[in-house]
Amino acid sequence: MATSKSDSIIIVGAGVFGLSTALELNRRGYKDITVLDRYNPPAADGSSVDISRIIRIDYADPVYCKMASEAYQGWQTEYKDHYYESGFALLSQTPDNEWIAKSAATVKANGGTVEDLDDARQLLRSFPNIQSDLAGMNGYLNRRGGWADAASSIQKLASQCSVAGVSIISGPRGSVGSLLKEGSRVVGVNLVNGGSLRASRVILSTGAWTNRLLNITHAATSSGQPVGFIQLTQDEARSLDNTPVMINMSTGVFVFPPTPGSNILKLARHGYGYANEVAIQLDGATHTVSAPKFESSNAGTGYIPQDADDDLRKGLKQFFPKFADRPWMNRRICWYTDTPKGDFIIDNHPSLRGLFVATGGAGHGFKFLPVLGKYIADCFENKAPAELREKWRLQEAPRESPAEKSMKGDGSRAGPPLRKLTSTEKARL
Numbered sequence: 001m002a003t004s005k006s007d008s009i010i011i012v013g014a015g016v017f018g019l020s021t022a023l024e025l026n027r028r029g030y031k032d033i034t035v036l037d038r039y040n041p042p043a044a045d046g047s048s049v050d051i052s053r054i055i056r057i058d059y060a061d062p063v064y065c066k067m068a069s070e071a072y073q074g075w076q077t078e079y080k081d082h083y084y085e086s087g088f089a090l091l092s093q094t095p096d097n098e099w100i101a102k103s104a105a106t107v108k109a110n111g112g113t114v115e116d117l118d119d120a121r122q123l124l125r126s127f128p129n130i131q132s133d134l135a136g137m138n139g140y141l142n143r144r145g146g147w148a149d150a151a152s153s154i155q156k157l158a159s160q161c162s163v164a165g166v167s168i169i170s171g172p173r174g175s176v177g178s179l180l181k182e183g184s185r186v187v188g189v190n191l192v193n194g195g196s197l198r199a200s201r202v203i204l205s206t207g208a209w210t211n212r213l214l215n216i217t218h219a220a221t222s223s224g225q226p227v228g229f230i231q232l233t234q235d236e237a238r239s240l241d242n243t244p245v246m247i248n249m250s251t252g253v254f255v256f257p258p259t260p261g262s263n264i265l266k267l268a269r270h271g272y273g274y275a276n277e278v279a280i281q282l283d284g285a286t287h288t289v290s291a292p293k294f295e296s297s298n299a300g301t302g303y304i305p306q307d308a309d310d311d312l313r314k315g316l317k318q319f320f321p322k323f324a325d326r327p328w329m330n331r332r333i334c335w336y337t338d339t340p341k342g343d344f345i346i347d348n349h350p351s352l353r354g355l356f357v358a359t360g361g362a363g364h365g366f367k368f369l370p371v372l373g374k375y376i377a378d379c380f381e382n383k384a385p386a387e388l389r390e391k392w393r394l395q396e397a398p399r400e401s402p403a404e405k406s407m408k409g410d411g412s413r414a415g416p417p418l419r420k421l422t423s424t425e426k427a428r429l
C-alpha cells in the first residue's frame, strides 16, 4: 500500500521514534505530516527526556551493534553539541557474564575495540577519579561511547521538524484518546477534547502508552524503571571529572558522570521494572494492561517504590561512596516499552489498514536518534531488507487470550524480577 507524497500522515507521539520518523519522511518529500503528543517535546514524562541517555555501540545483537555504530557517527557530527564521549564500562561481579562476553565479541566483529578488564580495578588507571574500588568486578571498557543530553537532542530534533514544515500539536488538541476507524481501516484519531483528525496514514509511536490505543498485549507491555538524581556542588562534580558511564550488570544499576554546568549526578536501573496495571476500554471491551498514566504527567510526583529507592541507594553507595547519604534532588519512573526479545516493533498493523506502528524501544531506543527515522521510513516505504522487516514484525494477536508472555528484553537486564505495583503504590504514582 504505497503512500503518495501529498497524502496526509499523522504521527502520534513526539519522542525519538515519532520525531525522527517525521523528519525523515519530510526529507523524503512527504508534505503533510502532523505530529501529536500530550506534551510539547521533550515530553515531560516520556522516555526521550531528562539530562542523559547512554550512547553505546555495545550490543550482543549484531544488527543493533551495526545500527548503533551508524548512530555513533551522527552523535559525533550532526549531534555533537549534545554528546559527551566519556567512555562506557560494563562491569559484572560474576566472571564470564554472558551478555558482556557476547557484546565484546560483537563489537570486535564489527571492527571496534574494547579493553578487557579481568580485574575492573584496571579502570582506575585511566580514570583515577572513580570513587568505587571496583574490587571483585570484571568486564570491559569501550572508549567509544558515553552519554547524550536527551532533552536538548529532542529539542533540536523537534525544531528541525518544525523548520522543515512538520506540524507539531501538543496539549488537549494533540492528546489522542482512540483511533478513528471505519470498518477495519484506521482513518485518523479521536482527540480527548472531543474533536478528531483524519489522515491517509496514522503512525503510532506512542511508546509505553501504545497499549492504551491498540490491543498489543501479545507483542509489548510497559514497565517502570527507577531513576534518581543528586545535586552536587561544582567542586564535588569536578572531583568526578573524566569518569566513564558505568553499568553494574550484576544489579542493572548504571551511572553517569555529573552533567557539566548543572552538576547533577544521575543513576538508574536497567531491570525488569514495575507493572502499573490499569483497566482500559478498547473496542467496547475492558482489559487490563500495564501502562503509565495518561491524564497527567508521570514525572510529577517524584515517587518510586521503596524497594527501588533502596536499590538505587545501594548502587549509589557502591559507585559513589562519598555521596552515599546525599538526599535525592529528584526521582522518577522511566517507562520502558518492553518486547519479548527487546526488538523494536516497526510494521504495518497486520489487520488494521492505514495504521503503521513504530514503538517497542525496550529501554534501548534513544541512542539511535540520528538514524532511527531512516530505518522506520525504510519499513514504511517497504524498502527495508527482509531481515529487518522480520525482526520488527508486528504479529497478529493470537485468537485465544494469550498466556502472560515474558517481555524480558535482550538479556542485558539484571536486578529483581518484574513486580506489579500494589494499589497503595499506584495511588502514589
Ligand SMILES: *[C@@H]1O[C@H](CO)[C@@H](O)[C@H](O)[C@H]1NC(C)=O
Residues within 6 Å of the ligand: 093, 132, 134, 137, 248, 250, 251, 315, 318, 319
Ligand atoms: C555491583 O553489584 C554487585 C552485586 O550486588 C556488588 O557486589 C558490587 O559491589 C557492585 N559494584 C559496583 C561498582 O556497583
Ligand SMILES: *[C@@H]1O[C@H](CO)[C@@H](O)[C@H](O)[C@H]1NC(C)=O
Residues within 6 Å of the ligand: 215, 282, 283, 285, 286, 287, 397, 398, 399, 400, 401, 402
Ligand atoms: C485483545 O486480543 C486478544 C487476543 O486476540 C483477545 O483475547 C482480547 O479479547 C482482545 N482484547 C480487546 C479488548 O479487544
